[in-house]
Amino acid sequence: MDWRRIRQMGGRAGGASAARFTLPPVVLEIEPDFVLGARLSAKANGGVGRALAVRRVAVAGLRGRALSPSAQRPNLLDPAEVGRGLRSVTEVIGNGSGRWGLLVPDGSVRVAILDFETLPDDSREVETLVRWRMKDGLPFPPEEARLSYQVTAGPGGQGLELVAVAARDSVMAEYEGALGELGGEPELILPATLALFPLVPVDEAEGQLLIHLGSGWLTLAVLVGNRLRFWRSREVGGGDVARVAEEVCSEAARVAAAARDRLQLSVRRVWLCSRPPAPPAILAALAAAVDQPVETLAGASELADALSLPERALVESYGAPLVGLMANRATRAGSAAAKGDGSEPITGL
DSSP states (O other): OOOSBEEBOOSSTTOOBOOOOOOOSEEEEEOSSEEEEEEEEEEEOTTSOEEEEEEEEEEEEOOSSOBOOOSSSOOBSOHHHHHHHHHHHHHHHOOGGGEEEEEEOGGGSEEEEEEESOOOSSHHHHHHHHHHHHGGGOSSOGGGEEEEEEEEEOGGGOSEEEEEEEEEHHHHHHHHHHHHTTSOEEEEEEEHHHHHGGGSOOOSSSEEEEEEEETTEEEEEEEETTEEEEEEEEEOOTTOHHHHHHHHHHHHHHHHHHHHHHSOOOEEEEEEEEESOOOHHHHHHHHHHHTSOEEEOOOOGGGGTTSOHHHHHHHHHHOHHHHHHHHHHHHHHHHHHHHTSOOOOBOOO
């Protein structure tokens, strides 16, 4: 699944606007346990143009309880420690002239799947309608939400389906403030799991379950073709590995059953992105829980062939969302080339 028609979130609540998709030269990700940074650049692509490659990558662990994802409350409990992590990785990868892409924890946003018969032509009217539809599921006043959304055709081509992401303006401002100390502001913001979607093969006939585990959080998403059918994100484990494994298996089995019973959808493929990689015991327990093999979703080493072996290992262990962003850009660039109009999609928060 790619994000070809997402409407970009503005710099403040109520500031949604259309914008062409831009993947900045430096991407940073802030999670409760770590900060990841990567610098990207173009390289020759076998005589058929230029493709993105990872040129530098770094990961810095965060000490103590520096960050606690929440859609409602302040997230940066220790801004100085988060700042230290950001400076540590940017010292390795460079600052990209102040042009940043930013991945934030899934727990800092709310995601909803909304059905409509039709939508207004005016984007401001659409935004007002989406706020009204999401208000009961938001733990903050809807007028404080920054919104991002993508509209697709509904099931069987009937009506419209809208995937909406809402983030509290004050929460996003915390992350932007952390980057501001580095000299710039993000041109692109996404929750990490959304960045993984372009890595899941498109299958119009069967359901696929994507499980993203890391930093004490678990997100489960069910995809069919280019449609998101289910999303759930929650904190897990409390630092206990055995408890994490138990909760992951329980949640995966519950979501697969819900897809079957409520959506009349059979989940035929299961993908796991675990950062750092999950031990084999968790993979085996998860496969038993969903009664089918579990495939791993990881960073692509071929995009990091110019890196040292330690940096390549970081991409493979932590860089799957980064690779997803690069795949989304490549997919959209390919579509533009096919159309011959040079256009690119809109995306971001």
